[in-house]
Amino acid sequence: MTTTAGGISGAPDRSAPSRSHPSDTHPDLVPLREAAARGDWPATAAFFARLDTEEERSFASGLLAEVDGVEGYLEAASADHPGDPLPRTLLAERYVHIGWAIRSRAMAEHVSREQFTSFHSWLRRAEQVLIEVCAEHPASAHAWTVRVTTARGLELGAAEARRRYDRLSAHHPHHYPAQTQLLQNVYPKWGGSWEAAHGFARECATEAPDGSHAGALVATAHVEHWAELEGARRATYLRDVAIRDDLRFAARVSVLHPAYRPRFHGTGAHGVFALAFALGGHHADALPHFRELDAPPPDSPWHYFSDPPAVFAKYRHAALSAARGESR
Structure with a gap:
């Protein structure tokens, strides 16, 4: 491929x-x-x-x-x-x-x-x-x-x-690392379903204390779902307004919450939100996450691309342009 x-x-x-x-x-x-x-x-x-x-x-x-x-x-x-x-x-x-x-x-x-x-x-x-x-x-x-x-x-x-x-x-x-592992277990490729995956991710984001990393599971599940789609379904999936709102909620209660304190998982969490919003064309939503990143995080969904730095630069520029009110 x-x-x-x-x-x-x-x-x-x-x-x-x-x-x-x-x-x-x-x-x-x-x-x-x-x-x-x-x-x-x-x-x-x-x-x-x-x-x-x-x-x-x-x-x-x-x-x-x-x-x-x-x-x-x-x-x-x-x-x-x-x-x-x-x-x-x-x-x-x-x-x-x-x-x-x-x-x-x-x-x-x-x-x-x-x-x-x-x-x-x-x-x-x-x-x-x-x-x-x-x-x-x-x-x-x-x-x-x-x-x-x-x-x-x-x-x-x-x-x-x-x-x-x-x-x-x-x-x-x-415990966010365990949640990321269990999320993998409930993907369709491991015998689960997308309904189960999104449900578990939302459950974690909703029940965790504000400012935890758990909200990033919502973005991770959506990007993984996007990657499994093809053609027009892939092109439109992350543009869906309901999914955009799902991502906004997850970001608001996790890495964008005033109680959030960045540590080791912060780069990956911001990275997956940046990618999910960018792929959906929601560049203004992606901007605060790109501002926390200098490069695509290692071991993140950016590995879906053959040239992650080039894709990262493209979408980061789009987010910055959106902030300046430019049309992309």
């Missing part, structure tokens, strides 16, 4: 080059990046100890999981500190990342039997670690979040994924 700077045709371009690293936006992530490069467990543990929230810990864990080779020092740390849930949970998430890289982001029909076998093997390794961690530390938001992901990859079903999310939310309601 081919993607262009101005639009998308067919499936998203999963081969698009990587963009900026989150530490470019958040310099306080640099020590984690450096500790991972050195294989330095004490520095890694000290970094996580300084984080204020469970959302930040989940975000940082996801970054660490992307670093090639970190499983070596995480395995050693897990053996050296058998009672500590942190190295084991970080290791499990690294195993999940390894497995998913083998599977690739391709649709199931394009994944070989050998890829699936290896993918499931890595996820089962992660599961064995996480089962122990969750038994010993049932309030661990970090471990349960990763288990929501493994439930999807191991095709354990929507009910089991929701059970794991509910176990987490009983201790940590409105």
